[in-house]
Every structure is written in structure tokens, then in C-alpha cells.
Amino acid sequence: MSEKKSTHIRQEEIVQAALKVIGQKGVGALTIATIAEAADMTESNIYRHFGGKQDIYFALAKFIGNAVMGKAAAIAAGSRKPWEKLETIFFSHITLVLKNPGIPRFIFSEDIRLGNKKLAEKISLRLNNYIDTLAGIIEAGIAEGDFRQGISPRESAKTLLGIIQSTSLSWAMDGKSFNIKTEAEKIWRNYLTLMR
Numbered sequence: 001m002s003e004k005k006s007t008h009i010r011q012e013e014i015v016q017a018a019l020k021v022i023g024q025k026g027v028g029a030l031t032i033a034t035i036a037e038a039a040d041m042t043e044s045n046i047y048r049h050f051g052g053k054q055d056i057y058f059a060l061a062k063f064i065g066n067a068v069m070g071k072a073a074a075i076a077a078g079s080r081k082p083w084e085k086l087e088t089i090f091f092s093h094i095t096l097v098l099k100n101p102g103i104p105r106f107i108f109s110e111d112i113r114l115g116n117k118k119l120a121e122k123i124s125l126r127l128n129n130y131i132d133t134l135a136g137i138i139e140a141g142i143a144e145g146d147f148r149q150g151i152s153p154r155e156s157a158k159t160l161l162g163i164i165q166s167t168s169l170s171w172a173m174d175g176k177s178f179n180i181k182t183e184a185e186k187i188w189r190n191y192l193t194l195m196r
Contacts, residue, residue, distance in 0.1 A: 022102030082141030
């Protein structure tokens, strides 16, 4: 007899399965049936842990928020130089996308942003917090001489997020046809040169 898993573990498995479906087929293909198939569960088992697809969307937003924004905040609070913090956040974000290609497709999906106002607001709030964290690091970098005077911390933070977004989306939607880590290294070097 297989060991019974806790609700928390099952919910994590369901979220991971949903990300897998989104990464492979997009948000439009996400149904309870496709999640159940990806999680190797029955549909009734999915409903045991979530009220429906909308609840899974919110769980996805929470997972992504913790994985991306939570990690960025922890790195920002550390004692490294600002440019090192920014570099660590950038590559940890790219690594997370590499492991979970569904993340950028979910976050920037029109189905999500137009179809659910509360969820769109929650995601926007998380993104703004992320931008604020990056901007704070950049502002400290300007003060410490890591980054050049005259640049705008907030716009530079938005630029970095845009770079992550465009690289991640093109990689995920282009069938992972290029090495995202190699591409990210080139992009990071260019961004850092512009910032200095």
C-alpha cells in the first residue's frame, strides 16, 4: 500500500503539474483533466485539494511569488556588493525558468491578465514588489559606485525584468531551441556594461 501524502505535498505536486502543462502547451490547455494526467492523479483527487482551476491559478501565483520575489528579497538583504546581488537574482530567476518553463507563460499570459482581475492584481503587486527590490539594489549600487550616476533605479530594474521576460518567453515558446544559460550570460554581461 502506498504511503498517504499530506495535503501540502499533494498541492505542491498539483502546482508543479500545472506548471508542466503550461510550459508544454500554454495556459489555454490547462484543465483539471490535463493537470490530473500530468500529476498522475485522478480528477477527483485534484478537487480534493483545490476547489477548481481558479484556486490552482492562485496557488501558482503564490508559488511563483515565493520562488522568484521571495528569493530576490532574501538576496537583497545579504551583504554582497549590489552588482553581485543583482547578478545572483538574475541567474537564479533564469535557473528557475529553466526548471519551470511554465512560469513566464503563466505570468505574462493574456488569459490570466484579462480573465481574472483579482489574480492579475495579485501578480501585478508581486511584480511591482520585485521591481522595487531590484530598484533598491540598483540605488545602493549607484551610491556605492557599482553603477554609473544618472541612471534611474526603477527604469533600470524594469529593463532587467523585461530582459528576463523576453529571454524566458522566447526560449519557452521557441521550443527551447537555444541554450538559455549561454544566452543569459551574454545578456547579463551587456546589461552590466550598460549599467557601469
